[in-house]
Amino acid sequence: MTEPEIDERRRSIGARRNPATQEAILDAAEALLIEDGPAAFSIEAVARRARAGKPTIYRWWPSRGTLLLDIYHRQKPAVIHADTGALEEDVTLFIERLIGYWRGGAGQVFRQIVAEAQRDGATAEKLREYAAARRHQTGALFERAIARGEIAPDTDPLLAAEMLSAFAWHRLLTDRLDLDRAEAARIARQVVRGLQIKKS
């Protein structure tokens, strides 16, 4: 890859006829987030780092929270959902992996996104859509279990998925991510089997 001319490099991202501009801003924002953490993250700092004008950034991201959510989503690994053939194990792994991922630093970013969504309408709307998409993805665990005949066919997969996400959010937002496999398994057991006394 050849270096661009000095003059070309100095021109702002917004001025380039580069179709990857949006991607370039996300790259700069992501680097900034990794270096300085979510508290210092601002549209101003991203604009400086990306050599882009603030209007260029605001064209795609109306607020700090919406940009944070795109970075968070881009970084998040796709392999949160296991398919072991047994629902309780799939649920245990989901809880364990999501909480583990958040413990690794991404949780600090997601906390800021949730906080921002309580003040900023654009972030709120984007987070709502994001959470709905995740519920559909996690709901597939329950759909597969219905197809296997493992759980009742009238199970609401989205409601079940929401119980799991909600529990994970609650742990994150109250700073209680110190969850081990035994606790994840206890949660999975409760969600799948319920609380009633089992008839053998």
Next chain:
Amino acid sequence: MTEPEIDERRRSIGARRNPATQEAILDAAEALLIEDGPAAFSIEAVARRARAGKPTIYRWWPSRGTLLLDIYHRQKPAVIHADTGALEEDVTLFIERLIGYWRGGAGQVFRQIVAEAQRDGATAEKLREYAAARRHQTGALFERAIARGEIAPDTDPLLAAEMLSAFAWHRLLTDRLDLDRAEAARIARQVVRGLQIKKS
């Protein structure tokens, strides 16, 4: 009730030898919150309203979020928890009443508290304690059901209570409080009975 002398009224709350000072600040803060809403709420505005010095307020509440949480707690009705003798009904009522209470405006306050807790350590700690106390309270629903022989004796009441609170928080934080009785009952049914196919 007689009006105090003008001079007495003009003296700041912090200067009075009044044991109800803390209570007076909470009264002023509550009135301000009702009039201007949570977004405009600040320690500065409370100090003006209560005619108290900021140091007096900071002595008891290190941040905006901690003061908001005390007001929220003070306003919240104690009758969230029903005791109908049937766990599914108690859980349905708990979900319905909590979400209904939040819909009435208190939810806007609680959202701000949760948001603040993601930035401010003092609010985070106080919210963590508050949530733990609420879990113990809600856990009593499950303890009574164990005592009645309605659910398995090895049920973890605090974990079950956390599933409910977490679900309610999630609805609040994603602005989806439009929950009706049928949905509350579906959640209660899932928590209590689980998802497995029932053997008759």
